[in-house]
Amino acid sequence: MSLRIFVVFSIIVISAVPALAERKTTLYLDGAVIENSFPATNGIVQVLLPGECRVETLRVRANKDSVIKKVETFKAQPDNKINKEIEAIEKRKEQLQSRLDLIDTKEDIFIAAAKSQSSKSLKKTKNDPTPLSSVRQGTDFALSRLDALYFTRQSNEKELKALDNKFSALKKSKTGKTFVKVSLDNPKGSVNISCIDNTKSWTPVYVLKKKDDNTVQFSITSGNIIHGQNEEVAAVLSKTADSEILPVWRYSDSSVPFQQFNFALEGESVTSRVPFISILTMTNSSGFNLPAGKLVCYEDREYMGIVDFKGAVKDEIMKLQCGSR
DSSP, X not given: OOOOOOOOOEEOOSXXXXXXXXXXXXXXXXXXXXXXXXXXXXXXXXXXXXXXXXXXXXXXXXXXXXXXXXXXXXXXXXXXXXXXXXHHHHHHHHHHHHHHHHHHHHHHHHHHHHHHHHTSOOOOOSSOSOHHHHHHHHHHHHHHHXXXXXXXXXXXXXXXXXXXXXXXXXXXXXXXXXXXXXXXXXXXXXXXXXXXXXXXXXXXXXXXXXXXXXXXXXXXXXXXXXXXXXXXXXXXXXXXXXXXXXXXXEOOOTTSOSEXXXXXXXXXXXXXXXXXXXXXXXXXXXXXXXXXXXXXEEETTEXXXXXXXXXXXXXXXXXXXXXXX
16 A cells, blocks of 8 residues: 655754755554655755654655756764764663662661660679660661661662663664665755654544434544644544555544544343443444444433444444443
8 A cells, every 4th residue: 555644853963054845644453654845956956854753765756857866865973962972871871870780788787786686685784784774776777877878779770761761862863873865866856754653543432322313413523633733633444554445544633533434223132321421322433444443322312431442344243331430
């Protein structure tokens, strides 16, 4: 299936900054195809792909005014500042780990000291006329040191965790950047560049409204699709690798359904009175295989809640729960 989707790529300037077209993103159930158009500078287009894009799904298409001479991909050279920051974090992590190891040793010592104090004889002697007081002092000292070590450990572990997160982010930024360089025969030509991002996708939300004439209005909606500024978004009711050609629905607002159908209500049974829950029977006559998602139900102008929708193939008889508890 020919996939058409477009997202803005970061641009690396060669001699002049190319103007960006409006970003376009087409969402599938398991990913998104992202694409944008880029003008060439002296016959060269060089862009930085988003880290989430799969390089093997990269597609480059020359516009009518150009012919592609060559396409190259290569990893970005890591920034020296990033390397220095990674080295500093590694040293700091070693220091913190050494401190934690020392805290372990000290805790063992003070735990042993506290046990030793509690096991001492309370018999009065010439050298220790108040043994109970001495034991208490020794035990209190050991416990106070353990308390101080506990708070020191917490502080060190918190800093170590923050450094681990920062270290992972820096490592990813160091290795995850891929450049695409396109050479064209036309110095002022342009290309469309696209790829698949499996971190972006959409889940359909179905809205069911029971009507007074024994029909059901069944809508396919977008739910809350998150998109960026100046981004044109569309959605397809399939996975990226599916061969069936389906409509591409343009997203405008979460309140505007992608498509609506009227199904005949074939049956209704009440499963609960408080709260009211019913099972509505109807046939999926939409012409689509409806994938799993969420189902929002309204009955007699009343909102009945949201439930999971397991999915339904074309012409399947569906028994849909209206209401939740």
